[in-house]
Amino acid sequence: MTGKERYKRQITFEGIGEAGQKKLSEARVCIIGTGALGTIIANSLCRSGVGFLRLVDRDYIEETNLQRQTLFTEWDASENRPKAIAAADHLSKVNSEVQIEPIVDDANASNIERLIKDADLILDGVDNFETRFLINEACHKHKIRWIYGGAAASGGATMNFLQEDDAPCFRCLMPEMPEPGAYPTCNTAGVVNPITGIIASYETAEALKILTGAESVSRRYLAVDVWDNLSEYIDIEKNPDCPVCAHRRYETLDSPFSSxxxxxxxxxxxxxxxxxxxxxxxxxxxxxxxxxxxxxxxxxxxxxxxxxxxxxxxxxxxxxxxxxxxxxxxxxxxxxxxxx
Amino acid sequence: MEIAFKFIGMTKSLVDGKAELTLDVPENCTVEESLGILGIDCRTTKQFHFAAVNDKKSELERILQPGDSVKVFPRSFGG
Missing domain, CATH: 3.30.310 (TATA-Binding Protein)
Known part of the structure; x- marks a missing residue:
């Protein structure tokens, strides 16, 4: 199977073309979290021919994941296989041209810089704000672009953080990390799979635009709710006193790692x-x-x-x-x- | 003055499931005070992430003007 034939439909799309496809094939992307969002993102980027994918996840597969985590099977769940490994195994059969590196680990202050440093773009598939604060700080420190995505119940949101001088960072959007228990969880709120599919697809589309250098890369916050039929784009301004992007203080990243x-x-x-x-x-x-x-x-x-x-x-x-x-x-x- | 409110996703549960409503608020009312009239404590309510005024994320201390539109967003956490 030749690459050119495989990608014919997206090369024909004028937004990508031959030049864009070459950029995708040379791109290195790290997806942190390979659950509902991460599996859809990884699947799409792998099929799109992104040259290198690092898949990071600390978790193993359970039956309750199968409703929305699209790369996994009943056998994966019965064996409690690690998500990163199962996703990589599946995707290697989808597109053997893509180099896939599965990492079964928790993304934390001790390893986050190592995980992201050699990537062109980081995509968020995690389920907690602690890790997002870490990703934000590490990406700001190393000037690596990242895409936030979150979903629960029937709603979700996404935003690009492009490391531009006058652009906000995630801490401008969320100045304080919520205390554990201070926000609903998947357990209490539930989730329907169209919303994870939509948010992941928006993240993927923005990734393709960023990696190919498209001018239409979004700089706004997007919230979607599939049960209430709404999409809302909101402007987020840079906080001139933001500890991360204004003062370069990396409180989460620099906190001493302990058990x-x-x-x-x-x-x-x-x-x-x-x-x-x-x-x-x-x-x-x-x-x-x-x-x-x-x-x-x-x-x-x-x-x-x-x-x-x-x-x-x-x-x-x-x-x-x-x-x-x-x-x-x-x-x-x-x-x-x-x-x- | 009348202010239009829109509650996104899970924040609807803060106002008995209403997605949209209009509220008469006093002059010089802040975003936080207006939501307080609706019984929402922005500092402690789990579902509240931020409010946007006229499609721009707003400080809670911002004073509302006639015709302003306030949208209330939940935290989008899961992955």
């Missing part, structure tokens, strides 16, 4: 990331935990269920603790079953 816990959107789960990341000894843990309940291991994770406790442990020591109400309960299980 932390995070509630996972759409699940009754908490992620525990230990301060010292080191390879988990699956064999030793399997032998110990096997006396307490059912243990299944693959090269991607160890699953434990028993004694009223359920969790998944990744090879780097990161764990997802299921069916717990709060961080304290999650940390207790981590300490008792996995160890410090």
């Amino acid at each position: 932390y816990a995070a509630a996972l959107c759409g699940q009754d789960s908490w992620q525990i990331v230990p301060e010292n990341r080191r390879a988990a000894d699956f064999d030793a843990l399997s032998a110990r935990l096997g006396r307490l309940g059912e243990v299944k291991t693959s090269k991607f994770l160890l699953r434990f269920r028993g004694d009223g406790v359920s969790f998944k442990l990744f090879p780097d020591g990161r764990a997802m603790i299921d069916e717990v109400k709060d961080e304290v309960a999650a940390r207790k299980i981590y300490a008792e079953y996995i160890g410090q």
Whole structure:
């Protein structure tokens, strides 16, 4: 299969043409979060012939993801495969010309700069504002353009952050990070798949425009609600006192990294990331935990269920603790079953 | 003076599910005060992200003028 034939329809489109297609083939894009938004973005950019895609996701696939996360199958869910790996496997069969790098990890202050530094563009598929604050700061620091996208219930929003001198950054749009619990979650608000498809498609369209140098790149905030039949474009001004884009203070990025816990959107789960990341000894843990309940291991994770406790442990020591109400309960299980 | 309000997505739940309404507000009323009349505390309400006046994101302290249109946006968080 020749590239020229594959991309014939979009090369014919005057907005892209031969020159635009060449730029796409040379572009490097990092998609952080390969859930509902990220799978649609990755699918479209892969089919469009973006030369390099880095797919970053900390999570594994569950049955409840299948309603909207378009690259995954029932088998992926039954095996609890990591999202980044499953997405990369699928896309490598769609377009073998694209170089795809899956990364199963949490994007956090210790690794975000490494994840984004060699990319031309970052696309947001994450489910929390903490990571978006980090992406915003890292992208501003390294002058890398990024596209925000978020969706819940029947509504969503997207905006480009282009690192232009007079343009706002995400912190101008959202001056303070909401406290955990201070905004609805996927659990409480739900989500219908047309809105994730629409927001992801807008993000993809803006990505294609940015990467090909189109003049029509949007500089406005777009909110859409598919149940209320509305699309609203809003102007966002740069905050002259913004800590990030006015004063270059990167408070989230520069905060010392330590062990932390995070509630996972759409699940009754908490992620525990230990301060010292080191390879988990699956064999030793399997032998110990096997006396307490059912243990299944693959090269991607160890699953434990028993004694009223359920969790998944990744090879780097990161764990997802299921069916717990709060961080304290999650940390207790981590300490008792996995160890410090 | 009359001000037109539009509530986007989840913010409709703050005004009994109404997508649009018109409110008579006093002179020199700020965006925050006008929403307060509707029972919305912009500083603590989970669903509230920001308000736009005439399609531009606004400071809560902005004083409304006759004919202004206020749109209230939720936080779009999920991915």
